[in-house]
Amino acid sequence: MVFKIDFPVTDDPGFPGLVKDLALLAKTGFKVVIVPGAKEHIDTVMKQHNIDTFSIPADDMPARITTSKAISYVEMAAFNVASRFMTFLSGSRVDAVIGNFVRARGLGVINGTDTEHTGTVDKIYTDSLIRVLNLGMIPILPCIGWSPSGKPYNVPSDEIALEVCKALGAIKLFIITARNGMKEARFTPSEARELVNSSSADIQKELKLALKASEAGVHRIHIIDGKEEGAVLKELYSNLGVGTMIYTDDYDSIRALHSRDLPDILRLMEPLMQKGILIRRKADQIQEKKDDYSVLEIDGSIRACGALHDRGEAQGEIAAVATDPNYTDLGLGRKIVGYLIDRAKKSGMRRVFVLTTQSQDWFESLGFKEVSLESLPEQKRKVYDQSRNSKIFALEL
Numbered sequence: 204m205v206f207k208i209d210f211p212v213t214d215d216p217g218f219p220g221l222v223k224d225l226a227l228l229a230k231t232g233f234k235v236v237i238v239p240g241a242k243e244h245i246d247t248v249m250k251q252h253n254i255d256t257f258s259i260p261a262d263d264m265p266a267r268i269t270t271s272k273a274i275s276y277v278e279m280a281a282f283n284v285a286s287r288f289m290t291f292l293s294g295s296r297v298d299a300v301i302g303n304f305v306r307a308r309g310l311g312v313i314n315g316t317d318t319e320h321t322g323t324v325d326k327i328y329t330d331s332l333i334r335v336l337n338l339g340m341i342p343i344l345p346c347i348g349w350s351p352s353g354k355p356y357n358v359p360s361d362e363i364a365l366e367v368c369k370a371l372g373a374i375k376l377f378i379i380t381a382r383n384g385m386k387e388a389r390f391t392p393s394e395a396r397e398l399v400n401s402s403s404a405d406i407q408k409e410l411k412l413a414l415k416a417s418e419a420g421v422h423r424i425h426i427i428d429g430k431e432e433g434a435v436l437k438e439l440y441s442n443l444g445v446g447t448m449i450y451t452d453d454y455d456s457i458r459a460l461h462s463r464d465l466p467d468i469l470r471l472m473e474p475l476m477q478k479g480i481l482i483r484r485k486a487d488q489i490q491e492k493k494d495d496y497s498v499l500e501i502d503g504s505i506r507a508c509g510a511l512h513d514r515g516e517a518q519g520e521i522a523a524v525a526t527d528p529n530y531t532d533l534g535l536g537r538k539i540v541g542y543l544i545d546r547a548k549k550s551g552m553r554r555v556f557v558l559t560t561q562s563q564d565w566f567e568s569l570g571f572k573e574v575s576l577e578s579l580p581e582q583k584r585k586v587y588d589q590s591r592n593s594k595i596f597a598l599e600l
Contacts, residue, residue, distance in 0.1 A: 204233055204375040207364035207412075209240040211381030212429035213284055219291050221379070224435045225341070226295035234336045236371070237299075237343045238364040241284040242267075248280040249273065259316055266310065266321055269357035274320040277357045281345040288343050299341040304328045305363055307348025307356040322348055322356025324363060327370035361412050369419045376416045377438075378409050379429035388447040389533060392417045395449045413449045424449045457542045460496035460508070465489060467505040468498060471525040480561050481523060482591070489523075496523065497546070499539050507535040511543045516580040517553040519543075524557075540569060548600050555600065556583075558593035571596035 206225060212218060229235045245267075249256045254273050259266055269277050285301045292299045307322035325348070335342045344367065346360040368376050382405060390398070392414055399410050413424040427434045427446030438444040460468070465486045475481040489496065492510065499507035506527040512520045521543050526535040547555045556579060557566055563573070574597045576587060587593075 204228070204377065205236045205238065205364055205368050205371070205373045206377045206379060206435075207238045207240065207360060208377075208379040208429060209381050210243045210284060212379055213239060213287055214244075215381060215430050217430055217432055218287070219294075220432055221429055221435065222288060222291035223295050224433065226292055226297040228435075228439075229297050229339065229341055230295075234371075235341050236332070236336070236367055236373075237288055237341060238360050238367065239281075239284045239288060239343065239345060240360040241281045241346050242360075244284050245277055245280040248276050252276055259313060259318070266318070266359070267357060268316065268318055269320040271319055274355055274357065277320070278347055278355055281347050281357075285343045285345040288341075292341060297341060298339070299343055300335050301343045301345065302331065302335070303349055304332050304342060304344050305348035305358060305366075306351065307358050308350060309354075309356060320354075320356050322350075322358045324348060324358055324366040325350075327366050329370045332367070332371060361408075365412065365415055365419065368416050368421050372420070374422050376413070376421050376424045377435065378412060378424065378426045379435070380405070380409060380426065381430055382428065386445060386447075390447070390449050392449060392451060410449075417449055417451050422451055457497055457499045457539065460489075460493050460498050462490060462493065464498055464505055468496070468508040468523075468525070471505070471508055471527060472523060474528075475525050478561075479591075480559075481525065482588075484523065497539065497542060499526075499535055499542075501530070506530050507539045509539040509543050511546050511555070513550070513552070514580045514583045516582075517551065518580045518583075519547045519550070519552045519555045520583060521547075521555050521557045536565070537569065544598065544600070553600050554597055556595060556597040558587075558591075558595055560591060560593050563594050563596060566596045569598070571598045 225235055254276060256273060257268055259268060289299050289301060304327060305324055306326040308325040310318040310321050310323055332342050344363050346358055346363060348356050348358045364376065395410050395414055399407055402410060409426050413426060416424050425438050425446050425448050427438050431445060434445050438446050469486060472481055476483045495510045495512050497509055498505045509524040510522045512522060514520050521540060524536060524540060544555055557571065559566060574595050576584060576595060
């Protein structure tokens with residue numbers, strides 16, 4: 204897992220706690236790589252030494268022009284930030300290495316401006332990183348790279364983090380910021396792209412890095428507030444996490460019901476059956492109609508279910524829709540119903556309907572319209588429970 208950590212987090216009173224959490228992950232067997240950002244600290248050092256600094260447009264973000272006069276101060280600031288991680292990791296009895304893992308090359312002359320010691324990643328020394336990781340140590344990569352002849356370059360930490368993810372085949376990238384952003388949000392890459400243009404500059408920067416990492420094959424990218432106590436561990440181990448996640452693997456997936464899933468879906472349905480929202484079903488009844496049921500899984504746990512029953516006359520009944528109340532904000536009910544509607548279309552059905560006592564407004568929001576009992580297939584009319592007096596809503600396909 205690669206952790207790109209913005210400098211304001213490093214300067215926050217809660218920083219020792221964050222490093223302690225990273226040390227805990229390393230101790231439990233995770234391979235942790237740290238890429239500290241140093242922009243704000245470099246700005247401060249430059250100001251203290253009266254060194255002018257300016258930027259030019261480069262890709263998505265401006266690139267700082269690092270002159271021959273400035274590079275030694277940039278190195279000093281970058282390594283000072285990296286050493287803060289070393290200090291607190293030592294306090295947690297975890298070994299770390301600040302190393303020259305980045306080979307860089309200069310940007311050269313851009314639009315007539317000599318960028319001098321401003322660089323870009325030419326190569327990540329993967330073998331060296333892997334050796335360090337296999338020793339149970341944490342590599343720390345400051346925002347400095349060197350040419351084969353030893354010339355230093357100031358390289359953006361975002362770029363280093365991205366290239367390290369590519370080189371190591373990282374499964375996760377954590378972008379740890381010092382601001383309150385989107386909380387408990389989950390996006391596919393396509394959904395994240397839609398957010399970019401409508402977001403603030405800071406969020407745009409983070410989303411663009413996340414999208415690049417996704418395109419590079421990182422399965423999950425987490426954007427979290429590093430000033431929140433325990434944020435990394437909460438994001439990893441709580442059901443919904445505390446930050447924003449861009450996911451490209453099967454974070455949530457809908458599949459057919461397996462017999463082993465019966466206890467899980469009965470657990471989801473039980474509160475609704477007790478309230479009379481769903482009719483009571485037993486395990487053997489569900490097993491008998493197992494092929495009608497679908498479940499939605501998140502990280503290997505079932506969080507929603509639903510069924511599509513073929514009632515003849517090209518009509519299907521959507522039933523037994525239940526979701527985990529802890530996941531309300533993710534719209535799992537809409538996803539499972541949408542999936543069942545798609546199944547009905549593929550099966551050649553012309554209409555789906557639901558019987559409901561308390562969820563009519565929700566089904567109306569999905570496009571269902573109230574219909575009469577007489578419009579249902581004969582098979583369903585014969586078993587309609589008059590005592591429940593369920594309302595009937597249908598959707599034409």
